[in-house]
Amino acid sequence: MSTEQQEYVLEGVSVTEVTEEIEKVWGQLQQPNSEFAKLAVEKGVNADELESLRKYSLEEVLVLKKGGGFDPVTVALIVAFAPVAAKITKDVWDNFILGRLQRRFGKNAIAPKEDKH
Amino acid sequence: MNVEEHILLSGRKALAARLVQIEAALPLEARFRRESAEIAYARLDLKLKDIFPQEKEQLDNNEIRLDVSLDTLIGRLQFFAQGDLLKQPQLFDDLQQALDQRAKRMACDACSKLAPLVCNGGVRDDEIVSLGGACLAPLKDMFDIAHNVGRHYYVTRGTLMTGNPDVVFATEKFSQKNPHHKPHDLPVDYFINGETVYADTPGLTRARVVLKVPVEAFDTNTYLSTLYILFHECIVHAFHAITSTAQTRVGPKPEDRFVEGWMDWVSYEVLNEVLSGTGLVKAPVNLRFLRQRRDRAFDFHLARVKCQGPSMAPFSQLASQRATGKSAATKVLDLFKNRPKDCTDPWKKFLQLSFDLNMMSDFDEDQRETFVTMLDFLEDDDRAPDLSPQHNILAGIVTNYLRNNNIRRFIDSVLALKTRWLR
DSSP: OOOOOEEEEEESHHHHHHHHHHHHHHHTOOOOOOOHHHHHHHOOOOOOHHHHTSOOOHHHHHHEEEESSSSSOOOEEEEEEEEGHHHHHHHIIIIIIIIHHHHHOOGGGEEEEEGGG | OOOOOOOOOOHHHHHHHHHHHHHHHHGGGGHHHHTTTTHHHHHHHHHHHHHHHHHHHHOOOTTTTTTHHHHHHHHHHHHHHHEEEEEEEEHHHHHHHHHHHHTTOOOOHHTTTTTTTTOOSSSHHHHHHHTTTTGGGGHHHHHHHHHHHHHHHHHHOSOOOOOOOEEEEEEEEEESTTOOOSSSOOOOOOEEEEEEEEOTTTBBBBBEEEEEEGGGOOOOOHHHHHHHHHHIIIIITTTOSSOOOOOOOOOOOTHHHHIIIHHHHHHHHHHHHHHHSSSSSOOOTOOOHHHHEEEEHHHHHHHHHHOOSSSOOOOTTTTHHHHHHHHHHHHHHHHHTOOOOTTTHHHHHHHHHHHHHHTTTTTTTHHHHHHHHHTTTSOTTTTTTSHHHHHHHHHHHHHHHHHHOOHHHHHHHHHHHHHHOOO
């Protein structure tokens, strides 16, 4: 089974900063009844799916890689969803984590690659 | 009560400090100059930019409340200012007092309608900000002015306003690639932009005006230019295409010459007359620095349409499109002015035409494009000798509109010229 992945262009923010924020958000999501977990459910993440993700570490389900930029100053972030829980992780990513990152750093800071062309 | 999304707590801490600094220092700006401390004033406006990276940990820590964070940031700013104002002790005392007063207005317990719960980076933050939002109050107050003025003008001057379109305020952080990176491509150093997002549902016309803020770069000039952005969003976009609620509105393209050129000029002129005290609505008495806001609005508006000057000047890519829209608008207004028998109040009539065109859902993108293109055939000086045949035909159509007040016929008559003049 191939690993599904999405590519983002980073603007004004480093891969390290984004990775740290993802780790922070993930850590909060792992705690039942945390503010973030409640917020994620409010934003459309299925509560049962979120619960089922709690048995995995971030590294087990999400691989973050620095990609090639489109020019020397542009940085790309590749987010790969590991097959073990790809659908659920992608759901959480699309419905909560990505939006959270965009609110934290700015919508322009982390944009899907296709939007930049 | 609608809960809108706002900049997250970490960004709001920084923005709140900026707003406190600006609103405390600006009333003292003349005194800084009189007391030969203009450099200290300029340094004060830059200092928080240096402090933010040093305070990153507490800004990012959601367990530290906004007002606690503000105490630290403003305390550091005061310490810095004290060093710069050693020879102006009274000025420093007054600045310190003003900073403390402004910061106190942002106290979280007093702000939060959900107290003892205050913003903590959690699920209720947006609700707390929507219900209270003392940390964003200076921006929200500007939005309220722009929204109220826009609505009043549309209701009073336009003839097509129906229902009660909802317009709400939201904020969003903008990420900078470098300290000069702006949320627009205009040749003007104001670090702010806006976007109106349509969130219509069956039976409810709803626009969300989103202020895009690079929080670290938000300085005094940006603060003073923000009202122009909000007037643009509220007058150009919030009531756009509202005459039909059959489908969700689609935002115009950035190169739309009518919306972004013609209507932007209208919004600028309305802001200008309100700030000058000659508009339909008076600026609230607590809105200060009217001249400075007018000056920044002029700069901002000009930067949108400026496409002539030194060959290497960095013009906006779309300036030419917007300039065409503005040109068509000004020429139509001039025609109104030159027909006193048919038009006793040219500005009033021009506002009616502009607002009605902008509100019409069936005045679509293609029509707008052709409409502006054809009207730009008008000549600048309607009283010049040897006017072109195109000018005379268009002037006749405009005069007919002034006499019969039939906007659809006016549009169709202008659009019909396309097949004759453009091949």
